[in-house]
């Protein structure tokens with residue numbers, strides 16, 4: 001895509017952090033944007049702020065884990081703007097385990113919630129929007145926000161989250177492969193941010209009531225969480241993530257890291273070498 005002006009972009013998880021950053025960047029580049037988020041107050045606030053840049057903003061209260069909500073999101077997008085050119089499957093939760101450093105000790109409600117949003121949210125996005133894009137028969141993008149964690153050897157205390165992000169990388173690879181053979185007009189990007197200063201460590205604010213669970217933390221986990229919180233606070237800005245993504249839209253790359261390139265390269269190399277070694 002060479003010209004982005006007037007293109008229509010749907011961004012999930014757009015009321016905060018990386019999604020909010022992408023929304024603002026796209027709007028400043030002359031696009032029309034649809035902000036989808038589960039958090040009503042934050043969504044209204046984002047709408048108010050972004051409309052000061054341009055009136056081409058539509059907000060749709062959406063829980064990406066619910067297929068009916070994503071259907072409504074698509075319908076409202078088409079009714080309002082007449083098309084969809086870019087889908088950012090960005091909404092995500094979790095990051096760090098809540099009750100234990102190990103995946104076997106985490107509650108099943110923890111697994112369910114993070115899978116529902118991080119994986120099912122993306123599945124719902126592609127299930128609803130890809131057929132619309134194919135019917136349009138125009139150049140489109142699907143951008144899935146995975147993470148640096150989706151490429152790397154897992155780190156302690158982030159097991160469930162990392163698993164969902166590895167899944168998003170695999171899902172994006174499959175989607176890219178299938179769309180290239182099938183159509184060729186829809187491009188797929190796997191956005192792999194490093195640590196960005198957002199509200200990700202406060203994801204619990206959006207946990208559904210029925211998936212709440214008692215948090216029985218321990219000193220080791222608390223220590224790890226503190227370190228992660230610090231790293232997030234020292235992370236890059238959502239604005240920077242959005243800049244990197246926008247540049248990537250003009251290029252040919254599929255995996256889009258935003259920072260930590262050298263660390264990421266060595267970690268991925270180690271992982272791949274371990275796989276190759278066992279294939280001898």
Ligand SMILES: NC(=O)c1ccc[n+]([C@@H]2O[C@H](COP(=O)([O-])OP(=O)(O)OC[C@H]3O[C@@H](n4cnc5c(N)ncnc54)[C@H](O)[C@@H]3O)[C@@H](O)[C@H]2O)c1
Nearest residue numbers: 013016017018038063064091092147193195196198199200
């Ligand atoms: N912050 C980081 O360091 C980092 C690094 C790599 C990847 N990511 C990924 O970036 C994406 C955005 O996260 P962020 O860091 O900006 O966090 P954030 O909490 O600031 O933003 C996430 C947004 O998603 C929304 N959301 C949560 N559940 C939802 C649901 N069920 N339906 C719709 N919206 C929902 C939240 O309300 C929030 O507005 C996530 O997929 C996250 O995994 C973040």
